[in-house]
Amino acid sequence: MTGRMGALGRAELTLLVRNKYALFTALLMPLLMVGVLRSSLDRVDLGRAGMSALEAALSGGVVMMLILVVYLNLVSAYVSRREELVLKRLRTGEASDREILTGTALPAVVLAVAQSALIVVAGVALLDVKAPQRPELLVGGVLLGIVMLIALAGATAAVTRTVESAQITTMPLFLISAVGSGLFVPLEILPDKVASMCELLPLTGVMTLVRAGWLGGAGDGGDLAGAALTALAWTVVSVFAVQRWFRWEPRR
Known part of the structure; x- marks a missing residue:
């Protein structure tokens, strides 16, 4: 089993390296998005959220990187x-x-883990951001996000006819997550009713765990348990959707 998945992963990595657009999306786009997050958060009052614009941008950049590297690449x-x-x-x-x-997802998983570690190490070593306060939450959030996004990529692929149309079918999750899951604007500074609705979005639970693991101060254990359960629920629903609707033959 491991050998078969490894062989599939190596073949997929070869194809990824040959695809310049996919390689750009996986390697450079996350860095560009962190810069976008940083500039957008400079104009937001983050005092209520208990974090600086740089801390918010880097922690949000981890989850944005997962979306770009895992979800967008895998759907295609x-x-x-x-x-x-x-x-x-x-x-x-x-x-x-x-x-x-x-096996098809393995290269994206390896890249996502490596880039997550790179963002954290660069933030701590070069940008004077504090070290992860609860590493187990940070690692758990990243791994849970990877599993969820693999399943969501499979579910999205089921309704995507061509590689070109993947740019359209992936856009809803990308935009909803960017706007409502706390990547650009932490939920702590949103109105309570809006924040409560945003907590139910797929990537919000992952973002909560990642930010709590890195920066700390994310409320009590009940809040973190709720975030984890929300992320797990979306993962289970996505896995069911893949099992039920994923197509193995060309759509005609």
Whole structure:
């Protein structure tokens, strides 16, 4: 099982390296988005949130990076492999459906973990941001976000006809997460009713765990448990959607 997934992962990594657009999205776009977050947060009063604009930008940048590296890349990868009949051919071999989907996701997972670590290390070593206050929450939030976004990518690929249309079908989650999950504007400074609704969005729980793990001061254990449960619920729903609706043959 491990060998089959490793072989799929190596093949997918080769294709990723050859795809300049995908490689740019995975490696450079997250850094650009952190800069965008930093400039936008300079104009926001973060006193109520208990963090600086730089801290908010870097912690939000971790989750934005997960969206770009895992979700956007994987939707295109799944759709491309399906339309090229790669997924159909793989199903005729020994690999299970889960192994095929996981093996395809492996390069994105490795990149996401590496870039998460890079953002944290650079923030602490070069930008004088405090070290992670609760590393277990930070790591747990990143891993939970990766699993959720893999499942969401599979669910989105099910309704995406072509690689070109993936730019459209991925846009709702990207925009909703950027605006409502606390990446650009921490939920602490939003009106209570708006913040309560935003807490139910897919990436809000992940953002809460990541920010609490790095910066601390994210409320009591009940708040963190609620964030984790919300993220887990979205993951379970997304996995069910993949099992029910994912298509292995080209959409005609």
